[in-house]
Amino acid sequence: MADEQLLEGAVPPAANRHLFGHEQAEHYLAEAYRSGKGHHAILLEGAEGIGKATLAFRFANHVLHFPHPPDAPEKLIVPDHTSTITRQVIAGASHDLMHLKRPVDAKSGRLRTAITVEEVRRAGHFLTQTSGTGNWRIVVVDAADDLNRNAANAILKILEEPPKNAMFLLISHAPGRLLPTIRSRCLPLALRPLGPHDLSAALSALGIDTGGEDAGKLADLAGGSVSEALKLINYGGGEIIEAYHETLAGGDAEARAIMHRLADTLAKRDNETVLAFLLGHIDEDIKARAREAAMSGAIARAERLAVLSSEIGKDVATADAFNLDQKQLVLDLLSRVRAAVN
Structure with missing residues (x-):
């Protein structure tokens, strides 16, 4: 199954045999399903890149192997790449599982900015078809945050009256962006960022050489996210962060020179991943400074930074939408950030 968003060094979630740091969530899903009391819509919440999609596909693979809940084992099975069901899930060829995500624009060849209502309608049609194997019909929504308004309303209607033997596994990096009515119809399952030990184990399983980087420091910089760690290690993210902070601390002439070097580097077409990494870091940095200002009693400064964060988010979305x-x-x-923090 091709994944246009797959990072260098990563493994597609459906094919990933390794999952670290979420043993409690795995145990809960296995037990709830085995009891026959599992929810028809589960919302996996947490930071991006911590294993939510891997867990979703692992659970889906488990359910498809054991369609009768009482027959399911007490623990989620590890994907077996020799299994026909697993191979079909990995290849995106399963008749019982649909991966709902942002589609590729036929004209530009780029991912669209949102999951559209047409995609949700396809999912609705998929769920109404009778499974040839008599199995569950599972839709993995990755990520539910990407649903535009019409798509969100369309999926809400399905969640309100789900077909028999239908299951939704919704992934959310920012649950606050979802419609409250969607959240209310799902069982939330929050996943925490990975600690230093689990992050190191996850990177080791991918064959990633951390270059002797301190595990605690790497986990802190990556926010406990495997995808962020890959960007730091394989995409020069560490140097990008260092250059960003140099633009804030340096003199005017030095800052301008660094800004232009960064902009020239990040504007290249093949550097879209690093650009997104920097934009995410800027957002987190501004929010952290806003929280720090609020805690110290500098309310006016905190408000200015909060407004700046919101404005930047809108500007980035506009730039992406209109290329x-x-x-x-x-x-x-x-x-703008330099002017706001100095």
Whole structure:
């Protein structure tokens, strides 16, 4: 199954045999399903890149192997790549599982900015068809945060009256962005970022050389996220973060020179992953500074930073939607952040 968003060094979630740090969630899903009292819609919440999609596909694979709940084992099975069912799930060829995600635009070849209502309608049609194997019909929504308004309303209707033997596994990096009515119809299962030991184990399972990086420091920089750690290690994310903070601390001439070097580098088409990494870091940095200001009693500064964070989020979404010049976007954002924090 091709994944346009797969990072260098990563394994597609459906094919990943390794899952670290979420033993309690695995145990809960296995026990709830085996008891026959599992929920028809489960919302896996947590930071991006911590294993939510891997857990979703692992659970889906488990259910498809054991369609009669009382026959299921007490623990989720590890995907067996020699199994026909598992191979079909990995290849995206299963007649009983649908991976609902942002589609690729036929004209540009790029991922669209949202999951559209047409995609949800396809999922609805998929769920109404009778399984040839008599198995469950499972839809993995990855990520539910990407549903546009019409798509969200369409999926809500399905959640309100789900077909028999239908199951939704919704993945959310930012649950607050979901419609409250969608959340209310799902069973939330929150996953925490990985600690240093689990993150190191996950990277080791991928064959990633951390270059002797301190496990605690790497986990802190990556926010307990495997995907963020891969960006730090394989995409030069560490150097990008260092350059960003140099633009905030340096003199005007030095800062401008660094800004232009960063913008030139990040505006290249093959650097879209690193650009997204920087934008995410900027957002987290501004929010952290806003929290720090609020805690110290500098309410006016906290409010300015909070407004800036919201404005930047809107500007980034607009630039993405209309394919605006990325170099100018980076220069503008860096200038505004520098002015706000100094």
